[in-house]
Amino acid sequence: MTSATTTGWTRDQIAQRVAHDIPNGSYVNLGIGIPELVAHHVPAGRTFIYHTENGLLGMGPSPAAGQGDPELINAGKRRVTMMPGAAFFDQATSFAMIRGGHLDLSVLGALQVAANGDLANWSTGADDAIPAVGGAMDLVAGVKRVFVMTTHMTKEGEPKLVQYCTYPLTGRAVVTRIYSDLAVIDVTARGFALVELAPGINFDFVQERTGAPIIQSHALEARR
């Protein structure tokens, strides 16, 4: 939760809201950090198959602390397990899955998302930063739908949803939908468009904390 909001969804509630929108049987790549929570909120009756770009399809939850195999890890380099039906493969195959459009969904964190769907999530461009990109640019270029899961504002109270990204881009016009602590917002041809407000949050509250106009009339249609 950012310091600028006192109500809205918790991280787990955002994760639950994301999971609600994922169809049964989807192949999903969850970014490191807050997107990983989605795996804890799979709706009853649905199965998602998790892909980790370092070479495993059918990734399962973390093993008990101190357990697991140091060579059975996820893209965040943390130990994981595998589910029935899992498969190991090399990096060329893993990114063929990504770049070739075989994954249904990628859920990523964000530094900034622009009204046209541009995403910045790998670098603040600071002079002393060590540049590191990993698979983020491949994911946004290749996966069918890219969801962003994020706090609505930075810790400093700046909007993360902006007219134009000022940080270096991860990809152009790649984000489909944004899930924040305040709202669910689509990226449309006409810019940001409201899908749903978090409980206790009104439209003006979200708009004030967003760096670009939000179309309000989209909500009913998008929720169908």
Next chain:
Amino acid sequence: MTSATTTGWTRDQIAQRVAHDIPNGSYVNLGIGIPELVAHHVPAGRTFIYHTENGLLGMGPSPAAGQGDPELINAGKRRVTMMPGAAFFDQATSFAMIRGGHLDLSVLGALQVAANGDLANWSTGADDAIPAVGGAMDLVAGVKRVFVMTTHMTKEGEPKLVQYCTYPLTGRAVVTRIYSDLAVIDVTARGFALVELAPGINFDFVQERTGAPIIQSHALEARR
């Protein structure tokens, strides 16, 4: 043997001469037809590993007639066996071996070989011919050395070693060395160059049956 020659090497002797030039441990692709005979003449103490481009490394000899597995075949679609250390793989991997320069040697048949190493071995360009190329163009483009094993002349008594190919090319400047029933001939920067004559064959006899000049002085040097 062509009708135009009455002496020289038999097919098996040509194969033996080819095998003589292959170092121990080489990865070799043998073209369909006369090059397949090379496998019967591996010198004592040497092991060659045979690649067949349809997806097997470590190909072994044909099984007994009526035996074998219809899905364990070579590029000529005939049943084969596998040797200890064999591996199966898909076509992309198989041609990564070829195109990526991992095979040491390809032994191919020829319709024509030009003095600059151009090879024509897939089509006579006849109007009613069904065009079919298979892996020939990939092999000549990718394998480190390409040997041609052929009768010196066509059944009609035309030279197969020519100044310029008149048939459609398989590849440009790809042939390293030619083994015929009459001679072993290198392709050099200055054109065809004699390496060795078959027993009972003299230089003039070979030159008369060749469509481009052969450098004779190369022989001693090349045989070292």
Next chain:
Amino acid sequence: MIDKRFDSARSAVADIFDGATVMIGGFGEAGSPIELIHALIDQGAKGLTVVSNNSGTGLVGLAALLRAERVSKIVCSFPKTAGSTVFPDLYRAGKIELELVPQGTLAERIRAGGAGIVAFYTPTAVGTPLAQGKESRVFGEREHVLEHGIRADFTLIKGRTADTHGNILYHRTARNFAPMMATAATVTIVQAAEVVEAGALDPEIIVTPGIFVDRVVHVPSPALESALNEAGASYP
């Protein structure tokens, strides 16, 4: 619960539409998904573009599909195997278009299509008729031709074992084009001699991960082209 099983070859190919591009696995008879091809013949789709290394033999399988005049174009490296008469006859009669592609370039174009690589440069075929009309470019003093990825609407392949998630193992040299073709189609259909529950296969040895596969059909004793031909069979 994920279960990609279809109850028959017939139901698995039901939505293949007229004019579709269909990749068909196999190198010669090894890996040829005969039962899926026969189901496609029964189904009736026409005007197909087929991507396959060969053109079939005798009067069964791929040759039978061609003979039924359902295929308007074939993308192929070697359409004249011994025992292949259907394709040559159609080709000489001008009833089928042929795009001839070197075998390795065909494999790589299919892989590229499945891997989101739109195009690549290869040294294969430079200076030959198969490079005519193609862009070429010199890298490091060597000429290369630009080749484009291929995608299809449907892929038909044969596996040895599949699980309910669509993970596939193959049998020996029947593997050939199947792993690439599985990646390059909107809908990938596999016939497998054995179908097991997810979890029954060792994750280390899976050749085609299930993400590339949409439909699994159990065909316990698949026919072989050579055996059918020896028996003088023709389809339908």
Next chain:
Amino acid sequence: MIDKRFDSARSAVADIFDGATVMIGGFGEAGSPIELIHALIDQGAKGLTVVSNNSGTGLVGLAALLRAERVSKIVCSFPKTAGSTVFPDLYRAGKIELELVPQGTLAERIRAGGAGIVAFYTPTAVGTPLAQGKESRVFGEREHVLEHGIRADFTLIKGRTADTHGNILYHRTARNFAPMMATAATVTIVQAAEVVEAGALDPEIIVTPGIFVDRVVHVPSPALESALNEAGASYP
């Protein structure tokens, strides 16, 4: 008789020369060939260009090679793993050059290098700083960048099991870059926890066929970066 075994990591890396390009397998510690890297540190080659997804952690393995200032350039997708201090310090001090490459593009460039594909077009990184200065081209309304294959003089990787012909099986997510790197170097060196005779491995499950491998070193109990770091180890 073919036998690619070398009697030690030391002998296997003996001819790595100053200024060589060396690919090193691993994603984090999974698949990192620690013993081969340590042998390379002992060997002393310098001015190396290293191609590796990460830059190591702690003071062992790849991080130790960097710390010994043997590496003048690294081609890498993610050089700032938690626990990585050596690379950041060298980078900020201007003592090492970084070529940052998206992970999938890195994998594909290595695969291309090994497969004789000189260059390819990919949609990854279009519109980002990592596409700056690169050729781009529109195919089907979508922009793509031209990326070039990478080759190396040497590759160092870790396998679970190797046979004397150099066929390799890997362990779980330690597989990662190794199969591609094995194909892309003039000399590929594998350390394997188990080494068996040719014929002991099922030809259907081999991940890296032996044609891609030049030297096999038996390292029965390979060290893990995390265990060494927890123990406060540094190398040499």
